[in-house]
Amino acid sequence: MPGPTSAFHWHEEVGAGLRVAFTAVGAGNLALHVGDEPDVVRGNRRRLESAMGIPGGALRFMGQTHSDRVAVVGPTTQDAPDADGMVSPDGNEPLAVLVADCVPVVLADAPIADGGTGATAVVHAGRVGVGNGIVEHAVRTLRRHGARELTAWIGPSVCGSCYEVPDDMMRTMARVLPEAASRTRQGTPALDLPRAVHLQLARAGARVEPLRGSGPCCTVENPRLYSHRREPGAGRIAGLVWRT
Template structure:
């Protein structure tokens, strides 16, 4: 069920699911009842209350939204980052090539966040906006965990697109394994986080992190009908 799972601080956990957990998105043509059943199974594996895991409607925006334990759990927030100001709300971000990011106040007490960082979101500031909002809430010392996504050696783009993105985030510049223009989104996210003073922690085996290469993960580029796996952060 989990590609990677770890207690990142005492009582606080982060994880990234794999294809064994099944598709966890409601927007890719799957039977809603099947998706909701898988989400319930995931909550059980996380040891969090049924129905407590918060998902969002992701639109490749730069919007980071805070959710509270008293909010209506049935209400779907439109955003590309979710924040829990005290870490009490279990959070999920869905991906299938874009970069999933988990953020937490260091030490395990304080805020948490999950971020959906695709090319457009990175350009528009989803990473910087989320970190800025966490700091506005008083969380200065942050750790980050970047989950599986398509790598720079596989993410082929037109040359002018590479130029446009690299003009904003130079670390995004890449060349694919077959010599064409590419984008390294994980490197771009890492660069933005580090420039804001966030400590980035390793996740799993680097050789297994590319969603296109690793068939135990969903990849939209491998299949347009792909499901979505999730990045998670929660208290236990």
């Protein structure tokens, strides 16, 4: 388990030169839209890029709006595309997704050396995104670019015991995705977004890898993670995929 001041909640070389990580509060707030001074956030991003071993400014972020849009990015595409999923067809662009309770997903195809494309992707899957199929859309986009053997990592988010919602919201979601329905520890209606995302990934043919050795993955319960529910506006953690 990473130390209390570590920038990373979990960090692993998942293949030759391919790294996946999810940040912790030790990396600071990485979002420009939650009220922090932009220069502070940019400083946090530069420190993170340094910790990742990539050039300053290389990390690609999205303009996330709970849409079902997936952007395909390359060296010449616009920065911060208006999207909630991002695909790098050759895996050469370092990708980031920002969350504080929503589910961050990282995907990667088999490396070129093993007959794959090396493609990578990140997805922002909150309640709206789980309902609008952003995860499946990202998988379809990867497959359209030739990906066949997909592995996925689901990062920290609010868990099914902490995400209390109105009863009608739970029922609406359960009509299309019964597995998303959950109960809080008090027995009130809730949604289990990580379970729903896990199922969506599995049904789309991606192999989901656990975050071995990480700390507790509920953003509400783990103070080393940012949670909008626990502390609105405190910040955002990032899901990351990059090559070194």
